[in-house]
Amino acid sequence: MTLDDLPFDVDSPATRNGAKGRKLCRRHEWEWTDWMEGDSRVLTSIEWCAICHHHRDPAASRRGRANRSRGNRAELDVARSIPGARKMGPLGLPWDVEVGAYARLQVKKLVSRPSPAEIARLIAAIPATGDRLRGFVWVEAAGQGRRGQRLVWFIAGEFAAWHGSSLPVAHTFAGIQGLLSMTLAEWIAEFVGNVA
Ligand SMILES: [Zn+2]
Secondary structure, eight states: OOOGGGGSSSSSOOOOOTTTOOOOOSOOOOOOEEEETTOOEEEEEEEEETOOOBBSSSHHHHHHHHHHHHHHHHHHHHHSTTTTTEEESSSSSOEEEEEETEEEEEEEEESSSHHHHHHHHHHHHOOSSSSEEEEEEEEOOOOOOOOOOOOEEEEHHHHHHHHHHOOOOGGGGGGGGEEEEEHHHHIIIIIIIOOO
Protein backbone atom coordinates (compact mmCIF):
# COMPACT_ATOMS: atom_id res chain seq x y z
CA MET A 1 0.00 0.00 0.00
CA THR A 2 1.40 3.40 -0.92
CA LEU A 3 0.34 6.90 -0.02
CA ASP A 4 -1.54 7.01 -3.30
CA ASP A 5 -3.74 4.18 -2.14
CA LEU A 6 -4.74 5.79 1.12
CA PRO A 7 -8.44 6.51 1.38
CA PHE A 8 -9.92 9.97 1.10
CA ASP A 9 -8.22 12.00 3.80
CA VAL A 10 -10.32 14.68 5.43
CA ASP A 11 -7.59 15.53 7.96
CA SER A 12 -5.35 17.39 5.58
CA PRO A 13 -5.85 21.13 6.09
CA ALA A 14 -2.45 21.97 4.64
CA THR A 15 -3.62 23.74 1.52
CA ARG A 16 -3.06 27.25 0.23
CA ASN A 17 -4.52 29.82 -2.09
CA GLY A 18 -8.03 29.25 -0.86
CA ALA A 19 -7.88 25.60 -1.83
CA LYS A 20 -9.12 24.63 1.64
CA GLY A 21 -12.10 22.35 1.43
CA ARG A 22 -11.34 21.19 -2.10
CA LYS A 23 -12.15 17.51 -2.57
CA LEU A 24 -9.15 15.21 -2.68
CA CYS A 25 -8.52 12.96 -5.63
CA ARG A 26 -8.73 9.20 -5.58
CA ARG A 27 -5.26 9.15 -7.12
CA HIS A 28 -3.02 12.17 -6.63
CA GLU A 29 -0.72 13.65 -9.22
CA TRP A 30 2.42 14.53 -7.29
CA GLU A 31 4.53 17.50 -8.32
CA TRP A 32 7.06 19.77 -6.68
CA THR A 33 6.06 23.34 -6.09
CA ASP A 34 7.47 26.45 -4.46
CA TRP A 35 6.08 26.80 -0.99
CA MET A 36 6.04 29.63 1.52
CA GLU A 37 4.65 28.86 4.94
CA GLY A 38 2.29 31.64 6.00
CA ASP A 39 4.11 34.94 6.26
CA SER A 40 7.51 33.32 6.76
CA ARG A 41 8.86 34.66 3.44
CA VAL A 42 11.13 31.63 3.41
CA LEU A 43 10.69 29.90 0.10
CA THR A 44 11.06 26.13 0.08
CA SER A 45 9.87 23.27 -2.11
CA ILE A 46 7.22 20.74 -1.20
CA GLU A 47 5.65 17.85 -3.03
CA TRP A 48 1.92 18.19 -3.40
CA CYS A 49 -0.89 16.99 -5.60
CA ALA A 50 -1.26 19.20 -8.66
CA ILE A 51 -5.02 18.70 -8.63
CA CYS A 52 -6.18 18.86 -5.01
CA HIS A 53 -3.08 20.37 -3.35
CA HIS A 54 -2.81 17.61 -0.77
CA HIS A 55 0.71 17.59 0.74
CA ARG A 56 2.56 14.37 0.22
CA ASP A 57 4.69 14.77 3.36
CA PRO A 58 2.82 16.30 6.31
CA ALA A 59 6.11 16.37 8.26
CA ALA A 60 7.36 18.96 5.79
CA SER A 61 4.43 21.17 6.70
CA ARG A 62 5.25 20.76 10.37
CA ARG A 63 8.87 21.71 9.65
CA GLY A 64 7.55 24.78 7.83
CA ARG A 65 5.53 25.79 10.85
CA ALA A 66 8.54 25.22 13.12
CA ASN A 67 10.65 27.43 10.85
CA ARG A 68 8.05 30.16 10.94
CA SER A 69 7.88 30.04 14.72
CA ARG A 70 11.69 30.19 14.85
CA GLY A 71 11.59 33.19 12.51
CA ASN A 72 8.99 34.97 14.65
CA ARG A 73 11.09 34.49 17.77
CA ALA A 74 14.16 35.86 15.99
CA GLU A 75 12.23 38.93 14.78
CA LEU A 76 10.89 39.58 18.29
CA ASP A 77 14.34 39.13 19.79
CA VAL A 78 15.83 41.64 17.32
CA ALA A 79 12.98 44.12 17.91
CA ARG A 80 13.50 43.92 21.68
CA SER A 81 17.23 44.57 21.26
CA ILE A 82 16.78 47.86 19.39
CA PRO A 83 15.55 50.97 21.22
CA GLY A 84 12.28 52.23 19.75
CA ALA A 85 11.77 49.15 17.56
CA ARG A 86 8.69 47.03 17.12
CA LYS A 87 8.01 43.76 15.40
CA MET A 88 5.52 43.97 12.56
CA GLY A 89 2.48 41.72 12.67
CA PRO A 90 1.82 38.89 10.24
CA LEU A 91 0.91 41.24 7.41
CA GLY A 92 3.09 39.70 4.72
CA LEU A 93 5.25 42.82 4.61
CA PRO A 94 8.78 42.63 3.18
CA TRP A 95 10.12 43.97 6.48
CA ASP A 96 9.78 42.48 9.94
CA VAL A 97 10.97 45.16 12.34
CA GLU A 98 10.44 48.91 12.26
CA VAL A 99 12.70 51.26 14.22
CA GLY A 100 10.65 54.40 14.85
CA ALA A 101 10.79 56.74 11.88
CA TYR A 102 14.36 55.63 11.20
CA ALA A 103 14.61 52.13 9.72
CA ARG A 104 12.81 49.09 8.37
CA LEU A 105 14.52 45.73 8.69
CA GLN A 106 14.03 42.35 7.16
CA VAL A 107 15.13 39.70 9.68
CA LYS A 108 16.09 36.12 8.94
CA LYS A 109 17.43 33.44 11.22
CA LEU A 110 19.45 31.07 9.09
CA VAL A 111 22.31 28.64 9.58
CA SER A 112 24.52 30.43 7.08
CA ARG A 113 24.77 34.00 5.92
CA PRO A 114 22.88 34.72 2.70
CA SER A 115 24.96 35.72 -0.32
CA PRO A 116 25.53 39.44 -0.93
CA ALA A 117 23.20 39.21 -3.94
CA GLU A 118 20.46 37.67 -1.80
CA ILE A 119 20.96 40.28 0.92
CA ALA A 120 20.74 43.04 -1.70
CA ARG A 121 17.54 41.46 -3.05
CA LEU A 122 15.95 41.26 0.41
CA ILE A 123 16.76 44.90 1.13
CA ALA A 124 15.49 45.98 -2.29
CA ALA A 125 12.17 44.24 -1.54
CA ILE A 126 11.52 46.81 1.19
CA PRO A 127 9.80 49.79 -0.49
CA ALA A 128 12.17 52.68 -1.14
CA THR A 129 9.93 55.29 0.45
CA GLY A 130 12.91 57.52 1.17
CA ASP A 131 11.74 58.27 4.71
CA ARG A 132 13.36 55.23 6.34
CA LEU A 133 16.61 53.38 6.07
CA ARG A 134 16.23 49.87 4.68
CA GLY A 135 18.25 47.02 6.16
CA PHE A 136 18.67 43.29 6.57
CA VAL A 137 19.52 41.46 9.78
CA TRP A 138 20.98 37.98 9.71
CA VAL A 139 20.57 36.06 12.94
CA GLU A 140 22.84 33.04 12.87
CA ALA A 141 21.07 29.83 13.81
CA ALA A 142 23.96 28.52 15.88
CA GLY A 143 22.35 25.45 17.38
CA GLN A 144 20.96 24.46 20.73
CA GLY A 145 21.77 26.88 23.48
CA ARG A 146 24.39 28.83 21.53
CA ARG A 147 23.99 32.49 20.72
CA GLY A 148 24.75 33.11 17.05
CA GLN A 149 26.11 36.22 15.38
CA ARG A 150 23.73 39.04 14.54
CA LEU A 151 24.83 41.16 11.60
CA VAL A 152 23.07 44.00 9.84
CA TRP A 153 23.45 45.19 6.23
CA PHE A 154 22.45 48.40 4.54
CA ILE A 155 22.83 49.84 1.07
CA ALA A 156 25.96 51.95 1.51
CA GLY A 157 24.59 54.93 -0.41
CA GLU A 158 21.38 55.04 1.62
CA PHE A 159 23.26 54.69 4.87
CA ALA A 160 25.61 57.51 3.94
CA ALA A 161 22.64 59.71 3.04
CA TRP A 162 21.27 59.22 6.54
CA HIS A 163 24.46 59.42 8.53
CA GLY A 164 26.83 61.45 6.41
CA SER A 165 29.95 60.27 4.70
CA SER A 166 32.07 59.97 7.85
CA LEU A 167 31.45 56.25 8.12
CA PRO A 168 34.06 54.16 9.89
CA VAL A 169 36.07 52.46 7.17
CA ALA A 170 35.78 49.15 8.99
CA HIS A 171 32.07 49.11 8.24
CA THR A 172 32.23 49.36 4.49
CA PHE A 173 31.79 46.04 2.85
CA ALA A 174 34.42 46.15 0.13
CA GLY A 175 32.04 47.23 -2.58
CA ILE A 176 30.12 43.96 -2.70
CA GLN A 177 26.71 44.88 -4.13
CA GLY A 178 27.24 48.34 -2.62
CA LEU A 179 26.47 46.94 0.81
CA LEU A 180 27.67 48.04 4.19
CA SER A 181 27.76 45.70 7.16
CA MET A 182 28.31 45.76 10.91
CA THR A 183 27.19 43.82 13.92
CA LEU A 184 23.71 44.58 15.18
CA ALA A 185 25.24 45.66 18.51
CA GLU A 186 27.58 48.15 16.78
CA TRP A 187 24.73 49.64 14.80
CA ILE A 188 22.56 50.01 17.89
CA ALA A 189 25.37 51.56 19.92
CA GLU A 190 26.72 53.93 17.27
CA PHE A 191 23.71 54.91 15.19
CA VAL A 192 20.28 53.99 16.54
CA GLY A 193 20.53 56.04 19.75
CA ASN A 194 21.09 59.23 17.74
CA VAL A 195 17.95 59.05 15.66
CA ALA A 196 15.38 56.68 17.15
ZN1 LIG B 1 -4.95 15.00 -5.36
